[in-house]
Amino acid sequence: MQNSxxxxxxxxxxxxxxxxxxxxxNIYCEIHPFHKVPQDLSAFKAVILSGSPFSVRSDDAPHPxxxxxxxxxxxxxxxxxxxxxxxxxxxxxxxxxTREYGRANLTVVKDAETLFENITENSQVWMSHSDTIKELxxxxxxxxxxxxxxxxxxxxxxxxxxxxxxxxxxxHSTDGKQLLHNFLIExxxxxxxxxxxxxxxxxxxxxxxxxxxxxxxLGLSGGVDSSVAAILxxxxxxxxxxxxxxxxxxxxxxxxxxxxxxxxxxxxxVKGVDAxxxxxxxxKDISDPELKRKxxxxxxxxxxxxxxxxxxxxxxxxxxxxxxxxxESISVNGPSATIKSHHNVxxxxxxxKLKIVEPxxxxxxxxxxxVGAEMGMAxxxxxxxxxxxxxxxxxxxxxVDLEKVRLLQEADAIFIANLKxxxxxDKVWQAGVILLPVNSVGxxxxxxxxxxxxxxxxxxxxxxxxxxxxxxxxxxxxDTSNEIINKVKGVNRVVYDISSKPPATIEWE
Numbered sequence: 414m415q416n417s418x419x420x421x422x423x424x425x426x427x428x429x430x431x432x433x434x435x436x437x438x439n440i441y442c443e444i445h446p447f448h449k450v451p452q453d454l455s456a457f458k459a460v461i462l463s464g465s466p467f468s469v470r471s472d473d474a475p476h477p478x479x480x481x482x483x484x485x486x487x488x489x490x491x492x493x494x495x496x497x498x499x500x501x502x503x504x505x506x507x508x509x510x511t512r513e514y515g516r517a518n519l520t521v522v523k524d525a526e527t528l529f530e531n532i533t534e535n536s537q538v539w540m541s542h543s544d545t546i547k548e549l550x551x552x553x554x555x556x557x558x559x560x561x562x563x564x565x566x567x568x569x570x571x572x573x574x575x576x577x578x579x580x581x582x583x584x585h586s587t588d589g590k591q592l593l594h595n596f597l598i599e600x601x602x603x604x605x606x607x608x609x610x611x612x613x614x615x616x617x618x619x620x621x622x623x624x625x626x627x628x629x630x631l632g633l634s635g636g637v638d639s640s641v642a643a644i645l646x647x648x649x650x651x652x653x654x655x656x657x658x659x660x661x662x663x664x665x666x667x668x669x670x671x672x673x674x675x676x677x678x679x680x681x682x683v684k685g686v687d688a689x690x691x692x693x694x695x696x697k698d699i700s701d702p703e704l705k706r707k708x709x710x711x712x713x714x715x716x717x718x719x720x721x722x723x724x725x726x727x728x729x730x731x732x733x734x735x736x737x738x739x740x741e742s743i744s745v746n747g748p749s750a751t752i753k754s755h756h757n758v759x760x761x762x763x764x765x766k767l768k769i770v771e772p773x774x775x776x777x778x779x780x781x782x783x784v785g786a787e788m789g790m791a792x793x794x795x796x797x798x799x800x801x802x803x804x805x806x807x808x809x810x811x812x813v814d815l816e817k818v819r820l821l822q823e824a825d826a827i828f829i830a831n832l833k834x835x836x837x838x839d840k841v842w843q844a845g846v847i848l849l850p851v852n853s854v855g856x857x858x859x860x861x862x863x864x865x866x867x868x869x870x871x872x873x874x875x876x877x878x879x880x881x882x883x884x885x886x887x888x889x890x891x892d893t894s895n896e897i898i899n900k901v902k903g904v905n906r907v908v909y910d911i912s913s914k915p916p917a918t919i920e921w922e
Contacts, residue, residue: 416440416441416456416458416603416604416606416607417440417441417442417443417456417457417458418435418440418441418442418443418457418458418459418460418461418597418601418603419442419443419445419450419451419454419457419459419460419461420432420435420442420443420444420445420460420461420463421445421446421447421450421460421461421462421463421477421494422444422445422446422447422463423447423462423463423464423465423467423475423493423494423497424463424465424466424467424475425463425464425465425466425491425492425493426466427463427464427541427580427582427583428444428463428464428740429444429737429740429777430580430582430583431444431461431463431491431582432444432736432777433582433777433779434581434582434589434590434593435461435593435597436607436777436780437590438590438593438594438597438598438605439605439606439607439608440597440598440603440605440607441607441775442461443775444740447462447475447477448475448477450477450479450482454481454482454486457486458486458487458597458601458602458603459486459487459488459489459596459597459601459603460482460486460487460488460489461488461489461490461491461494462488462489462490462491462493462494462495462497462498463491463492463493463494464491464492464493464494464541464580465492465493465494467493468506468543468544469493469496469497469500469501469506469544470500470506470507470508470544474497475493475497476497476501483498483502483572483574484569484572484574486573486601487573487574487596487597487600487601488572488573488574488575489575489576489577489596490574490575490576490577491577491580491581491582492541492577492578492579492580494576495546495566495567495576495577495578496544496546496576496578498550498569498574498576499546499548499549499550499553499564499567499576500546502550502569503550503551504546504547504548504549504550504553505546505547505548506544506545506546506547507544507545507547508543508544508545509543509544509545509561509562515539515540515541515585516537516538516539516540516585517537517538517539517540517559517560517561517562517565517579518535518536518537518538518559518560519532519534519535519536519538519557519558519559519565520534520535520558520559520560521534521555521557521558522534522536522556522557523554523555523556523557527568527595527599527600528556528566528568528575528592528595528596528600529556529557529566529592529595530591530595530599531588531591531595532588532591532592532595536587536588537585537586537587537588538559538565538579538580538581538585538586538587538588538589539579539580539583539585539586539589540559540562540578540579540580541580545562545563545564545578546563546564546567546576546578547564549564549567550569552569552570552571553567553568553569553570553576554567554568554569554570555567556568556575557577559579562578564576564578565577565578565579566578566579573600573601575596575600577592581593609780609783609784609786609787610787612776612780612784612787613645613648613784613787613788616645616649616772617645617648617649620645620646620649620650620770620772621649621650623770624649624650624653624728624729624770626653627650627653627726627728627729628653628654628655628724628725628726628727628728628729629646629650629653629654629655629727629728629729629730629731629770630655630656630657630720630721630724630727630729630730630731630767631643631646631654631655631656631657631730631731631732632656632657632658632659632713632717633656633657633658633672633676633681633683634658634733634800634802635658635664635668635672635797635800636733636797636799636800637778637781637782637785637794637795637797637799638733638734638735638773638778638781639733640676640785640790640794640795641733641773641781641782641784641785641788641790641795642731642732642733642771642772642773643656643676643681643731644679644681644785644788644790645772645773645784645788646731646770646772647679647680647681647682648788652682654681654682654731655682655684655721655724655727656676656681656682656683656684657683657684657686657717657720657721658672658673658676658683658684658685658686659686659688659713659716659717659720660685660686660687660688660689661688661689661692661709661712661713661804662688662689662690662692662693662815662818663692663709663803663804663805663806663813663818664804664805665800665805665822665825665826665829666822666823666825666826667826669685669687673685675791675794679790679791684720686716686720688712688716689815691712691715691716692709692712693813693814693815695708695709695711695712696708696709696806696812696813697812698812699812699813700811700812702807702922705803705806705807705813705922706803706806706807709802709803709804709806710803721767727767728767728768729767729768729769729770730767730768730769730770731769731770731771731772732769732770732771733771733773734771734773734774735773735774735776735777735778735781736773736774736775736776736777737777737778738774739774739775779875782795782796796838796839798838798841798842798843798844798845799842799843799877800845801920805818805821805822805825807920807921807922808821808825808845808846808847808848808920808921808922809821809847809848810847810848810849810850810921810922811850816903817848820848820865820901820902820903820904821846821848821867823897823900823901824846824848824867824897824901824904825845825846827893827896827897827900827901828844828845828846828869828893828897829844829845831889831892831893831896832844832871835886835889837883837885837889840873840883841871841872841873841883842872842873842874842875842877842880843870843871843872843874843877843880843919844869844870844871844872845870845920846867846868846869846870847867847868847870847910847921848865848867849865849866849867849868851865851866852864852865852866853866853905853906855905855906857905862905863905864903864904864905864906865903865904865905865906866904866905866906866907866908867897867904867906867907867908868907868908868909868910868921869890869893869907869908869909869910870882870910870919870921871883871885872913872914872919874914874919877919879913879914879915880913880914880919881913881914882910882911882912882913885909890909893907894907
């Protein structure tokens with residue numbers, strides 16, 4: 414990558430958004446922690462400094478040596494980055510008497526032929542800071558202000574160094590993408606050649622060179638990431654890719670057979686393994702969510718290892734790791750607190766002596782879908798909602814058995830089918846049904862019932878980090894509830910979950 418952008422992360426909650434916006438400009442970028450600046454900068458055409466929860470005035474503020482960057486590469490400081498460039502180069506940062514959070518409007522805009530080209534006064538920007546730049550370094554010039562912030566943007570004379578107090582990466586900065594375009598393409602001269610087609614060509618060539626004639630085994634899940642990874646590898650090494658699709662008994666109704674056939678129709682060398690009984694035995698009498706996840710993880714590794722050993726001379730294990738996973742593992746503050754464990758994250762047991770290949774490790778989720786579309790993959794596969802690795806086990810609150818799985822599969826199938834029928838499926842990021850561990854009294858005909866309650870869950874999100882419940886039409890909810898109660902024996906009550914994330918999670922376990 415000789416046409417890249419380096420983003421130095423100072424711990425901001427928005428750092429991933431900066432990368433996403435840069436990628437939307439068809440420009441490749443990488444996020445690195447501020448304390449792990451790459452030694453070799455030859456591949457980078459520009460550098461962006463992120464925001465931070467720290468104050469530049471505090472003793473423990475991030476303070477990397479940027480002498481090999483500032484004045485040598487085009488540099489843009491965002492929020493903390495802007496304050497950092499001012500504070501440590503002769504300016505003055507102080508607590509703001511009028512702290513600015515949320516929307517603001519530019520009142521003065523200069524330099525309209527460079528950083529602010531095609532951006533007018535009154536452009537809305539998004540602020541999130543408690544300090545302000547009181548004085549700029551002697552060789553810096555103010556470019557933009559807001560009602561409360563004099564130095565909302567500035568540049569350093571004689572350098573391609575810029576600072577902005579606002580966040581161009583967030584949706585509410587209406588001209589943020591234009592500003593990033595101006596800095597990266599017009600000022601830094603970065604060529605916007607990071608396209609799905611270019612990624613496919615480059616990755617296939619790299620996989621051919623790396624793997625050669627070796628064999629690769631890949632566990633397919635039916636999800637977008639593993640499917641796109643499989644097609645990329647198939648283009649590179651053909652029949653030397655051995656795919657294993659495990660039915661853990663916790664998939665959606667008919668999903669194992671339908672997805673297995675779809676994979677075979679795509680030309681993949683895939684083996685379907687029905688391990689339902691093995692997983693049900695592993696889950697017997699377990700009701701704790703974490704213990705369920707761990708039991709499923711152990712069972713999956715055992716099944717997968719058995720199948721992998723049946724293939725002679727396998728060298729590599731392929732995984733559908735994507736960039737947010739990579740960023741989390743190298744983040745400034747280390748991996749975040751564990752909300753719930755993931756059965757396919759955390760490395761391989763020692764007995765699986767395989768090298769790892771991760772063809773998607775530098776892509777965001779939306780980029781994975783675009784790459785899949787570039788390779789001609791079916792829209793219905795690329796548009797599938799995310800589905801948890803442990804499957805329906807974590808949508809059955811409490812212990813798991815085949816009858817509960819059957820009941821939930823039936824209810825879930827009705828919910829998903831109705832979302833598609835009403836043309837709501839593609840407007841929802843993720844949807845599913847949860848089986849609650851309670852029975853409630855009902856009346857069907859003249860008979861009293863004492864049966865299960867299920868909860869419908871549908872959320873909208875971009876990356877799953879935050880999510881909000883979808884305001885589904887009342888008539889849709891009414892029809893879906895009636896159909897579930899009438900057709901799924903054992904259910905007499907349906908509720909709709911209207912919790913956002915945070916404070917709730919998308920899944921209930």
